[in-house]
Amino acid sequence: MSGSSVPGRDGAATARHTGAVIALLERLLPLWTQPVDSRDDAEAAFREVYADPVVVNGLEMPIVELVGRARALQQAFDGLSMHILDTVETPDRVVIAFLMRGRHVGPFISPLGTVAPTHRDIEVRTIDVLVVTAGVVSAIWVVSDDLGLHRQLDAVKLA
Numbered sequence: 211m212s213g214s215s216v217p218g219r220d221g222a223a224t225a226r227h228t229g230a231v232i233a234l235l236e237r238l239l240p241l242w243t244q245p246v247d248s249r250d251d252a253e254a255a256f257r258e259v260y261a262d263p264v265v266v267n268g269l270e271m272p273i274v275e276l277v278g279r280a281r282a283l284q285q286a287f288d289g290l291s292m293h294i295l296d297t298v299e300t301p302d303r304v305v306i307a308f309l310m311r312g313r314h315v316g317p318f319i320s321p322l323g324t325v326a327p328t329h330r331d332i333e334v335r336t337i338d339v340l341v342v343t344a345g346v347v348s349a350i351w352v353v354s355d356d357l358g359l360h361r362q363l364d365a366v367k368l369a
Contacts, residue, residue: 231299234259234342235306243290246281253277258346265341265349282319287312287332303341310334310354314363320356325365334359 237259246252256262256273263270284290290312298305311333318325334355341349360366 228299230345231297231304234304234340234345234347235294235297238347239292242280242283243292245284246277252280256280261343261346261348264347267351285316286314286318286327288315289313302343303339306338306340308336308338310336318363320360320365322360322365325360325363328363330362332359332362 241256241259249255253273256277260273260276262273264273264276265271266276290310293309293311295307295309297307311331314325314328314330314332316327318327335358336352336354338353339351340347357366361368
């Protein structure tokens, strides 16, 4: 699969995973790394993986907004890839630690404001806690190194 590495497929992580987790990641990762607008129906593709609405960091988010987030991310960063560092699986959760990589080519809208393109390569450490209900992600807690990303883009300076 282009743009991502799934544990159990390329040696990215050595833990054993069920086929269901590998299948979920193989469906989920391309939604974020491959162009949203290349799909005939992006919302339908996201609904195959995510509940509608999905709870993101404690707030309900309709699929149309999740698709918008993916589109904005892809417009800001070219060549997006996600390298899985590790996963932890429980009966109703999958925790994924990964590195998101790309090149900053478009405006990046962040909580600190919009960052103009820098054409720099970035690498963001992220941990996602996915709650899986009936085979789809019903909730997600995202913990990413936003400060590190902003530093890579020279959008913040430390004292």
